[in-house]
Amino acid sequence: MNQLPDSVDAVVIGAGLAGLAAARQIKSRGRSVIVIEAQDGVGGRVRTDKVDGFLLDRGFQVLLTAYPELKTQIDVAALDLKMFSSGALVIRNGKASVVTDPFREPRRAIATVFAPIGSLTDKLRIAALRWRVMHSDATKILNSTDISTVVALRGLGFSSKMIDRFFRPLFGGIQLDPDLRTSRRMFEIIFKSLSEGQSALPTNGMSAVPEQMAKHLGSENIFLNTRVISVERGIVSTANSQVRAKAIVVATDQPASSELLKTDEIASRVAGCVYFAADEPPTHEKFVVLDGTGRGPVLNAAVLSNIAPSYAPPGQHLIVAALPGVINGDLEEMSRDQLRTWWGPQVDAWRHIKTYRITHAGPVQLPPFNPKQKVSLGDGLFVCGDHRDTGSIQGALYSGRRCGEAVTASLA
Numbered sequence: 001m002n003q004l005p006d007s008v009d010a011v012v013i014g015a016g017l018a019g020l021a022a023a024r025q026i027k028s029r030g031r032s033v034i035v036i037e038a039q040d041g042v043g044g045r046v047r048t049d050k051v052d053g054f055l056l057d058r059g060f061q062v063l064l065t066a067y068p069e070l071k072t073q074i075d076v077a078a079l080d081l082k083m084f085s086s087g088a089l090v091i092r093n094g095k096a097s098v099v100t101d102p103f104r105e106p107r108r109a110i111a112t113v114f115a116p117i118g119s120l121t122d123k124l125r126i127a128a129l130r131w132r133v134m135h136s137d138a139t140k141i142l143n144s145t146d147i148s149t150v151v152a153l154r155g156l157g158f159s160s161k162m163i164d165r166f167f168r169p170l171f172g173g174i175q176l177d178p179d180l181r182t183s184r185r186m187f188e189i190i191f192k193s194l195s196e197g198q199s200a201l202p203t204n205g206m207s208a209v210p211e212q213m214a215k216h217l218g219s220e221n222i223f224l225n226t227r228v229i230s231v232e233r234g235i236v237s238t239a240n241s242q243v244r245a246k247a248i249v250v251a252t253d254q255p256a257s258s259e260l261l262k263t264d265e266i267a268s269r270v271a272g273c274v275y276f277a278a279d280e281p282p283t284h285e286k287f288v289v290l291d292g293t294g295r296g297p298v299l300n301a302a303v304l305s306n307i308a309p310s311y312a313p314p315g316q317h318l319i320v321a322a323l324p325g326v327i328n329g330d331l332e333e334m335s336r337d338q339l340r341t342w343w344g345p346q347v348d349a350w351r352h353i354k355t356y357r358i359t360h361a362g363p364v365q366l367p368p369f370n371p372k373q374k375v376s377l378g379d380g381l382f383v384c385g386d387h388r389d390t391g392s393i394q395g396a397l398y399s400g401r402r403c404g405e406a407v408t409a410s411l412a
Helices: 017-028 068-073 106-114 120-134 138-142 149-155 160-174 184-196 208-217 254-261 331-349 393-411
Strands: 007-013 033-036 048-051 054-057 081-083 087-092 095-100 199-202 228-232 235-238 242-250 268-278 288-291 300-303 317-324 351-363 376-378 381-383
Touching (some): 007 393, 095 106, 160 184, 254 351, 317 331
Parallel strands (some): 087 288
Antiparallel strands (some): 087 095, 235 242, 268 351, 300 317
């Protein structure tokens, strides 16, 4: 392991997306910067494990191509993205119904009209909502009156059937919030991103995003397996050394951040995730598969090898089951019990690969939700992360970049 330097212009604590974005911004302005990370790799919550030839993202994650910061900070072409089909496969009582964006999948528009997820009026309201968010900029959405997602959907006239069979499994899964209590501002931002872009997987797993960012920083500036035990004005302390810095950025996840900075902790979303291997896929579709009952515990699933064949070795298929809000109990058995109602006894033959219980999958962002929290705490101390902006990959990248800009301005 490289020896930490005695002093630098800036120290970034945490090599997640926000920390890497902040460090890259600082380095681009000609300042010396190091990143200190407690884990054995970069990425924070965006990590990919390789198990028996399968690529297992730590939690069911997708990249939304409409996120503005991707174009600003990432060489998207180098990720070799593989796209999900636009829409979803909704399963209820063992029957699958295709629900697509008719503007992108016109050949399946009729199937969408007759899908038993809600009335025709519900589906027309989705089209109206899509038009509105696509013609509103993010600033306008984030400044709108705020209520919970479920209250907003009811206010727009959506039926309980539509909410339970479509919005709850899809957006409850994306936002790790089966009750749809998350801010409607956050919901509309995600809806806008889904409408304007596509959902995708990098060929080499979600970890390809932070690994690309780390490569630009240089391995000599990133110190792994090194836990910071305290920060004070101008000094970062680890178990074995101290580093003096003009600026210190705390870019850990929110629980660790609040512990280091002695600030109030924000509640965390939790999530379970179970991976299975199969000789034959239960569907050949490239859709996210939704629980049409909205009851879960598996709210959504996907055959990831249909979307990105690189996620599984030749002749094998990778299925992910996402259980937002659930980390206790036998998640494998819960998943099998439910998926058996979707796809029958073939589920019993699937091989369990790994279960993830993620205690901090993201910050709770209830209404009234106000992003763009301050990143400068004074005395050369800064903080960034998705808990300072929107709870998303976009939020982490944006928070890191604007924090890096604030640091370089303070060093000028």
